[in-house]
Amino acid sequence: MKKLLLGNQAVARGAWEAGCKVATAYPGTPSTEITENIAKYYEIYSEWSPNEKVALEVGIGASYGGARTIVSMKHVGLNVAADPFFTLSYTGVNGGLVIAVADDPGMHSSQNEQDTRLIGRSAHVPVLEPSDSMEAKEFTKIAFDLSEKYDTPVILRLTTRVSHSRGLVEVEDRKEVPLKDYTKDISKHIMMPGMARKRHIFVEQRDKLIEKDASAMPINNVTYKDKKIGIITSGLSYQYVKEALPDASILKLGLVYPLPYDLIEEFSQNVERLIVVEELEPFIEDAIKAKGIACEGKELFTLQGEYSANLIRKAILGEDAAEVEGAEGLPMRPPALCPGCPHRGTFHVLNKMGLTVTGDIGCYTLGALAPLSAMDTCVCMGSSIGIAMGMEKARGRDFAKRTVAVIGDSTFMHTGINGLIDVVYNKGNTTVLILDNRTTGMTGHQNNPTNGKDIKGEPAHEIDFEPLVRAIGVNNVVTVDSYDLKKLEAAVSEALEFDGPSVIIAKRPCVLLDKAFRKPPLKVNHDKCTDCRECMSIGCPSIIVRNGKVEIDTTLCVGCALCARVCPSKAIGRSE
Amino acid sequence: MSITSVLITGVGGQGSLLTSRILGTLALELGMDVKVSEVHGMAQRGGSVVTYVRMGDEVASPIIEEGGADYMLSFEMLEALRSVNLMKKNGKIVLNVQEIDPMPVIIGVQEYPKDIKQQLKSKVETYFVDALSVADSLGDARYVNTIMIGKLASIMGGDKEKWINSVKQCVPEKSVEKNILAFEKGYNL
Structure with missing residues (x-):
């Protein structure tokens, strides 16, 4: 039977079909739906871990314990999990261990465009790359097999367009895989120098063995057509190449590390012009050039963003595809905090107070944009508190009296807590605002250790x-x-003057989560309105100007009344 | 290899995901290959959202590029204009005439373009639909989606029953009847 599945759903299905028993993750776009969908299978234990490092460590334990296991994260999540990841490569696995990592070329929802294939190579971990939903499911199953066959974790590398595109998938039944025996083996599972040196020998041999076998793997395959142009590609770029150059010969790589050099060598000899098409880094290109095989690659293509069939056609054939002229100079539409969002009032207050605000990762990062403009920094998950501490240590106590760190509930539990420990231990005076909206918002409302529910929505301890x-x-x-702006402002003022660290928990559920919240929309009383535009300073998408007057778009307004609270003329009220 | 490419544009939260799911289901009903590319995460928070649906004998790329769209279904005026360069010259646009001010307009840095209707008409054949008024007459603004799908169906053509079947499979069970009514309203506009 065929089903129309999101790439991430297909990975979940593949894990289920492969007899996977344990799945862990921290939510992160574009990887989140993998584990959300796995949570629907009762045969698989699943969890939202507090961060990717813990997720991978639980995954390692499950694999050592003999179960097929999948751990999912976005590309920057693998940085958090890098410590266990690099050494896991040495220990190898017991039950098959697949790490699904979703890169985000084009940065639809990310802070950088790092390329997970490079991390796979530096840790000597094989990397598989599917090009659509059908392959996402099949490659997940293959990844489990390779993991057990070669005693290695395997990365299933996805990109946003693979994760978030739907395609037809032939679904099959689950095949139960019995738990493997657990045997104590300190030479394999305890990586002290003496043991690790021996395992490093194994890792090098494993690389060579997989490289030798790779040329015969069906997921690496050649289609010869016109031999004037030969393309080496993988992942979604393969689909673009098929559309852009339907007559070209193609070597499609399913395994991008280790590379099948015998197959590549043979292909290169059979085509006149050899071109590597790959998004982000010249990963395949550099590797095959190092083997002395001449090819074209990044001299034709950029390191940045997503590719497309048009981009490939233009780069290789010089053809343009546009038919209709676009419109120039249109107002951009950046994302914004939703109408009714509890974060809006907080940033309004911080903006008004003119503070330096170190920010973090979540919906509330949108507080950086105009007109709220209440954020100075945002680097990575959990960074806000450390950065505020560093600013104080560099610029002194007086600067700290004008500085706050803002961090979400889930992000605080992820890695923010470590920053707070540093502040306390090393005598900082940082003021931290934990923006507790009772959920992990930006990634689509996942439960977390502080909202009292687990991944399946069952009751859990609420930290x-x-x-x-x-x-x-x-x-x-x-x-x-x-929503209580006065109390919030007073609490911030007091905390800034307090000698020692302070934590303010600004608490209110995400308005999208609280379905019962919606109240009648508000209305502007134009007899009272002095047109001061203070209400526009909160950046609510539902407050607009029509015919020179401030109005409230009743299709967007959820009735939170924040605008009414900031209006100095009391000109905004309920429209009932 | 014939492929029909439908572009769905709008503002995050307007229901592009439901619309693309209905079109994807339609392709399944018709026994076609199909790929749908969606936007999740940050871009959903009130930002521009572009969703691609491509159906045909065999679909490779999930995205629609410049000169590639046969149809555009747009929930918002400015967002239709923003993506007009993706249209084929003989493509068709079905446009809900709603205007939602983006933040640069709200804070007064830029103006909402006033001549969107004329600009679109001069570029591509465009059908303007006041879906919000129709939805209000049905008692819920959320029916905009199925009204627009109905209008798109009347323009794209094909077996109407298959369209209705696809709507049925994608909307909540308790609102199936109302949604079919909304579809019919759109279809007959």
């Missing part, structure tokens, strides 16, 4: 921020309603 941060050693702790 309480107040006693948690008090136990770390923060003495000035207060919880305020995110």
Whole structure:
């Protein structure tokens, strides 16, 4: 039977069909739906881990314990998990261990465009790359087999367009795979120098063995057509090449590390012009050039963003495809905090107070954009607190009196907590605002350790921020309603003056989560309105100007009344 | 190798995902190969959202590029204009006439273009639909999606029952009847 599945759903299905028993992840676009869909299979234990490092460590334990296991994350998540990942390559696996990593060329929802294939190579871990949903499912199953055959973790490398495109998938039944025996083996599972040196020999041999076998693997295959142009490609670029150059000969790589050099050598001899088409880094190109095989690649293509059939046609054939002229100079439409978002009032206050704000990763990063413009930095998950601490240590206590760190509930549990420990231990005075909206918002509302529900929505222990941060050693702790701007401002002012670290928990559920929240839309009373435009300073998408007057778009307004609270003339009220 | 490419444009939260799911289901009903490319994550928070649906004998790329769209279904005026360069010259646009101000307009840095209708008409054949008014007459703004699908169906053609079947499979069970009514309203506009 064929089903129309998202690439990520197909990975979940593949894991299920392959007899996978344990799945862990931290949510991150574009990888999130893998584990969301796995959570629907009762045969597989699944969890949202607090971060990718823990997710991989639980995955390693499950694999050592003999179960087929999948761990999923976005590309930058693998940085968090890099510590266990690099050494896992040495220990190898017991039950098959697949690490699904979704890269984001074009940065639809990310802070950089790093290329996971390079990390696979530096850790000597094989990397498989599917090009559509059908392959996403099949390659997941192949990844489990390769993992067990070669005693190695395997990366299933996805990109946004593969993860978030739907395609037809032939689905099959699950094949149960019995737990492998667990045997204590310190030469394999304890990586002290003496053992690790021996395992490094194994890793090098494993690389060579897979490289030798790769040329005969059916996932690496050649289609000869016109031999004037020969393309080496993988992943989604393969689909673009098929559309752009339907007559070209193609070597499609399913395994991009280790590379099948025998097959590549043979292909290169059979075509006149050899071109590598790959998004992001010249990964395949550099490797085959190092083997002395001449080819074209990044002299034709950019390192940045996503490719397309048109881009390939233009680069190789010089052909343009546009038929209709586009419109120039249109207003951009960046994403914005939703109407009713509890973060909006917080950033309005921080903007008004003119503070330096170190930010973090989540919906609330949108507080950086105009007109809220209340964020100075955003680097990686959990970074806000450390960066605020560093600023204080560089610029002194007075600077800290004008600086706050903002971080979401899930991001705080991810890696923010370590930053707070540093502040307490090393005598910082950082003021931290935990923006607790009771969910992991930006990735689509996943539960987390602080909202009392597990991945399946079942009750779980709810970690309480107040006693948690008090136990770390923060003495000035207060919880305020995110909608209560006066209390929030007072709490921030007090915390900035407080000698020692402070934590303010600005708490209110995400408005999208709280279905019962929606209230009648608000309305502007034009008799009272002085046109001061203070209400426009909160950056609510539903407050607009029509015919020179401020109006509220009733199709967007959810009735949160933040605008009414900031209006100095009391000109905004309920429209009932 | 004939492929029909349908572009769906709008603002995050307007329901592009439901619309693309209905079109994907339609392709399955018709026994075609299909690929749908969606936007998740940050771009959904009120930003520009572009979704691609491509159906035919064999579909390789999931995305629609310049000069590639046979049809565009747009939920918002400015977003239709933004993606007009993806249209084929003989392509057709079905456009909900709603205007949603983007943040640069709200904060007064830029103006919302005033001549979108004329610009679009001068470039590609465009059908303007006031789906929001029709939806209001049905008692819920959320029916905009199926009204627009109905209008698109009347322009794309094909077996109407298959279209309705696809709608049925994708909307919540309790609102199937209302959605079919909305589809019919759109179809007959």
